[in-house]
Amino acid sequence: MKVRLVAHTPAPELVVARAARTCYSHLDLGSLPFGGDPAAASRLISRLLDSGHLSPLEHAVFTFAVSDVSRVTLAQLTRHRLASYSVESQRQVPVGPSSYVEPPSLLRVPGARELFSAQVRSAIDCYRRLVELGVRREDARYCLPQAVTTSLFLTLNARELLLVASQRLCRRAQWEIRRLVHLMVREASRVAPALMARAGPPCLKEGVCPEGRFSCGRLDELRRAGAAGGPRQGGGGGDGRPEVGSGA
Numbered sequence: 001m002k003v004r005l006v007a008h009t010p011a012p013e014l015v016v017a018r019a020a021r022t023c024y025s026h027l028d029l030g031s032l033p034f035g036g037d038p039a040a041a042s043r044l045i046s047r048l049l050d051s052g053h054l055s056p057l058e059h060a061v062f063t064f065a066v067s068d069v070s071r072v073t074l075a076q077l078t079r080h081r082l083a084s085y086s087v088e089s090q091r092q093v094p095v096g097p098s099s100y101v102e103p104p105s106l107l108r109v110p111g112a113r114e115l116f117s118a119q120v121r122s123a124i125d126c127y128r129r130l131v132e133l134g135v136r137r138e139d140a141r142y143c144l145p146q147a148v149t150t151s152l153f154l155t156l157n158a159r160e161l162l163l164v165a166s167q168r169l170c171r172r173a174q175w176e177i178r179r180l181v182h183l184m185v186r187e188a189s190r191v192a193p194a195l196m197a198r199a200g201p202p203c204l205k206e207g208v209c210p211e212g213r214f215s216c217g218r219l220d221e222l223r224r225a226g227a228a229g230g231p232r233q234g235g236g237g238g239d240g241r242p243e244v245g246s247g248a
């Protein structure tokens with residue numbers, strides 16, 4: 001999997017801070033020269049996150065190039081409707097013999113990896129032979145498994161990225177999308193550290209778990225350790241890194 005931040009709002013945190021100040025100022029901010037103190041912008045962003053005044057975050061937008069993710073993860077990612085997507089077309093682009101994702105958990109089950117790769121390779125070979133016989137790619141692809149890889153561009157704003165991170169950095173989310181969102185947050189943090197400082201699951205970010213009986217138990221562990229998250233303590237697993245492979 002590769003994730004690259006290819007474009008973003010210039011000075012995203014200054015833009016968000018300026019947008020937020022507009023709400024509270026009678027000055028004609030449009031006519032003032034654009035600029036500002038990055039440290040003051042960070043403090044203001046922290047207050048916005050504390051208070052739940054999140055609409056100014058929508059003015060900071062990030063575009064990512066993502067490659068080598070499975071169609072499983074594509075389906076999960078595109079459930080996030082406030083992002084924009086451009087996805088490699090399986091009608092146009094041929095699927096290569098080793099263009100598939102192998103879940104790491106296969107390695108923990110004796111014989112699973114061999115069984116899995118034989119099945120996936122056979123399906124991709126079937127696809128190739130159908131195309132050779134003259135079947136259009138768009139129809140030959142019906143024999144392909146969800147493990148085959150794809151590439152995409154996606155654009156979303158900081159508010160939506162925080163929401164995606166809150167849902168997909170949770171241990172209940174699957175390992176591949178957790179890894180993807182972790183990398184997206186890491187990339188965005190390079191240019192917008194204050195905006196991304198609270199990216200993480202609700203247990204770490206807010207000290208709550210919405211999963212009910214499906215909870216992984218991390219919030220209880222954090223409470224026992226006296227480290228349950230709160231509005232000022234979040235941060236996506238300390239460094240925001242998901243525990244890859246432990247997802248549901």
Ligand SMILES: Cc1cc2nc3c(=O)[nH]c(=O)nc-3n(C[C@H](O)[C@H](O)[C@H](O)COP(=O)(O)OP(=O)(O)OC[C@H]3O[C@@H](n4cnc5c(N)ncnc54)[C@H](O)[C@@H]3O)c2cc1C
Binds near residue numbers: 160174
């Ligand atoms: C661990 C996990 C397991 C999941 N399992 C399943 C499953 O088994 N089956 C399944 O179908 N899905 C499943 N999902 C997907 C989930 O139901 C959501 O579709 C997905 O997470 C997107 O969330 P969202 O709608 O909040 O986000 P987005 O689409 O990114 O929307 C962002 C926010 O905008 C608002 N919004 C967007 N569109 C509307 C609208 N039309 N009307 C009102 N408000 C809107 C909402 O406040 C929403 O939270 C799972 C997700 C996770 C994280």
